[in-house]
Amino acid sequence: xxxxxxxxxxxxxxxxxxxxxxxxELFLQAAVSGCQMSVPPERTExxxxxxxxxxxxxxxxxxxxxETQTGYLLTKAAASRPLxxxxxxxxxxxxxxxxxxxxxxxxxxxxxxxFLDCPLETCLERNEQRAQTLPPETIQLMGRKIERPNxxxxxxxxxxxxVMSTAPSAASQQLIDLFLTALENPVKCVEDDVEQKEMDRIxxxxxxxxxxxxxxxxxxxxxxxxxxxxQLLPYNLKLLAEELNKLKTEFLEDLRQGxxxxxxxxxxxxxxxxxxxxQFEKSNVAQRYFSKKHSI
Numbered sequence: 001x002x003x004x005x006x007x008x009x010x011x012x013x014x015x016x017x018x019x020x021x022x023x024x025e026l027f028l029q030a031a032v033s034g035c036q037m038s039v040p041p042e043r044t045e046x047x048x049x050x051x052x053x054x055x056x057x058x059x060x061x062x063x064x065x066x067e068t069q070t071g072y073l074l075t076k077a078a079a080s081r082p083l084x085x086x087x088x089x090x091x092x093x094x095x096x097x098x099x100x101x102x103x104x105x106x107x108x109x110x111x112x113x114x115f116l117d118c119p120l121e122t123c124l125e126r127n128e129q130r131a132q133t134l135p136p137e138t139i140q141l142m143g144r145k146i147e148r149p150n151x152x153x154x155x156x157x158x159x160x161x162x163v164m165s166t167a168p169s170a171a172s173q174q175l176i177d178l179f180l181t182a183l184e185n186p187v188k189c190v191e192d193d194v195e196q197k198e199m200d201r202i203x204x205x206x207x208x209x210x211x212x213x214x215x216x217x218x219x220x221x222x223x224x225x226x227x228x229x230x231q232l233l234p235y236n237l238k239l240l241a242e243e244l245n246k247l248k249t250e251f252l253e254d255l256r257q258g259x260x261x262x263x264x265x266x267x268x269x270x271x272x273x274x275x276x277x278x279q280f281e282k283s284n285v286a287q288r289y290f291s292k293k294h295s296i
Contacts, residue, residue: 017096019044023051024085025103027060031078032107036071037061082183092146094154101156101187108189110182113149113157114175118165144249147256159185209255212274216248219278223286230290240289247285251278 022040030037040048052072055061060078091097097113104111120143127133149160161178163171220241227240255274 016044016047018099020047020051021099021103023048024087025106027055028085028103028107028109030072030074031083034074034079036073038071084179090142090146092142094147094150094157097149098156105187105189108186110184110186111156111159112178112182113160114178115149115160115162116165117148117162122166144253156187208271208274209252211271212255213252215271215275216251216278219275219282220244220248223282227286227289232289236289240286243285244282247281248278251281 023043026037026040029035052061055072056063058077059075062073062075087100089096091100101111103109120140123139123143124136127136127139149157149162151158151160159178159182161171161174163175223244224237224241227237232240
């Protein structure tokens with residue numbers, strides 16, 4: 001089987017996120033060039049309206065309303081230096097953060113990342129205190145998906161800081177140093193094969209993770225159907241399901257962390273490799289239960 005390629009359309013959420021980044025780029029173009037910020041011909045009106053309101057509230061664009069608005073004048077505050085642009089989001093995949101890094105590189109701007117490290121239990125507790133709570137499963141899923149900054153592996157993430165969200169004030173000086181380092185060391189605007197290969201690797205890794213997740217779910221479901229057909233006792237069925245789901249979670253986490261356990265012998269990873277190794281590990285687990293299907 002060949003390497004995994006993208007075979008599906010981007011999700012609506014991904015398209016909206018990329019559209020918002022295009023608005024951010026329009027602001028960056030205006031701030032760097034000193035010209036007015038143009039209005040995109042194709043836009044989602046509600047999101048564009050929220051973006052403009054956000055800039056106005058921070059006194060970054062003129063509050064003057066023109067009947068035929070083709071552009072927005074930036075204020076003196078927007079033209080002053082230093083200017084920090086904070087993007088507050090989960091950015092749980094490295095590929096999402098890399099898109100922001102590309103903008104910084106395109107306009108020779110400083111770039112840094114602040115990762116708020118919050119234990120899952122604390123997230124769930126804080127969620128219960130919100131006026132509008134999220135389903136606990138959503139937070140647990142995010143906890144499994146999120147990819148921490150990895151400066152050792154990704155050179156573009158070297159200007160990153162992880163802070164415990166339970167005690168953020170303890171890192172105040174580190175945070176100041178992070179911002180100053182970003183300001184003093186803007187990303188060089190270069191077209192480099194190494195950077196392009198890094199981008200391709202991140203995108204490919206994200207696509208493989210998504211497809212692997214879907215494929216491994218189907219394998220687990222098929223194995224559980226086979227177990228029911230073999231009339232395993234309910235108690236053993238429960239244990240088998242728990243063990244297979246644990247294996248799937250560990251397998252995906254290993255893929256996310258760079259194949260340190262299950263696929264460490266592979267230089268390049270294809271879906272056929274993932275399926276083959278997971279089928280082998282899954283069979284080892286399932287056979288233990290199939291051999292004792294009538295035991296109590």
